[in-house]
Amino acid sequence: MGTSISHPSKRTPNWRPVFKCYENGKIPEFRAINEVWRASENDERPISSHLKSEAVYNCYEAVKSSSSITEAIQKFNQSILKNKNNSIVSEFAKRAIPMAFQSSSPTNQWINSFFSEVTNYIVSRDTSGFVGDNYRNKNVNELITFKRNINSRVNQILGNDDKGINSYSSWNSYVDSTIEKLKTN
Numbered sequence: 001m002g003t004s005i006s007h008p009s010k011r012t013p014n015w016r017p018v019f020k021c022y023e024n025g026k027i028p029e030f031r032a033i034n035e036v037w038r039a040s041e042n043d044e045r046p047i048s049s050h051l052k053s054e055a056v057y058n059c060y061e062a063v064k065s066s067s068s069i070t071e072a073i074q075k076f077n078q079s080i081l082k083n084k085n086n087s088i089v090s091e092f093a094k095r096a097i098p099m100a101f102q103s104s105s106p107t108n109q110w111i112n113s114f115f116s117e118v119t120n121y122i123v124s125r126d127t128s129g130f131v132g133d134n135y136r137n138k139n140v141n142e143l144i145t146f147k148r149n150i151n152s153r154v155n156q157i158l159g160n161d162d163k164g165i166n167s168y169s170s171w172n173s174y175v176d177s178t179i180e181k182l183k184t185n
Contacts, residue, residue: 008126015039022130022137029136029146030153036122037182048175051118055085057171059093063110069101092117105160112158115178116151123150157185 009015018039021032040047050056062075076094080086096113103109127143130136137143158178165171 008129009039009122010043014042018126019130022127023135025136027136029149032123033119033150033153033157034183034185036119037179040122041179041183047118047122048179050087050089051175051179052172053085053087053089054083054168055080055087055090056093056114057168058083059090059097059114060107060110060165060171063097063100064107066106069098072097072101072106088121089118092121105162107165108160108163111163111165111174111178112155112160115158115182116154119154119182120147120151123147154182157181 009018018032018035021027021029021035037047058079059072059076062072062079066072066075073094076097080090093114095117096110099113100106100110124147127137127147131140131143132138137146158181163174165174
């Protein structure tokens, strides 16, 4: 029998504004994006340090230099094996590959999907504990809609324009500017 383990956010003052967004339906739902990224960036190890990993950039490069989902996944897997740098964030990067190739601009769509995956993970690890009569989301259907709206908003914030990433350094700069957008828009 399989089990899954939830690793919720720490119950620290840093995360309190996020939890308020899950509790109070009067707070605009998209405010949760701002608070999630603020809290994640203010953790002991900022989330940006995970997103700036070589493995994540290698996934971007695999998508950029491939003409199919299969090719991109193979390149990424080879990179992971060679560099021995797999992580949960790398897995989010890999999950974004199929979505990327459903677009006319796979690299830009990969970026949007990757940030959406990361946001969804952070939101999902806590929101299940905030469903019921005393919370924003009264039932599971409302929670599903809430998370879908968050995902759509992340994609809207990132947009469809060319991200202009052509090096590991420019990826790192893009991560910083994107997190700033997600914290403020």
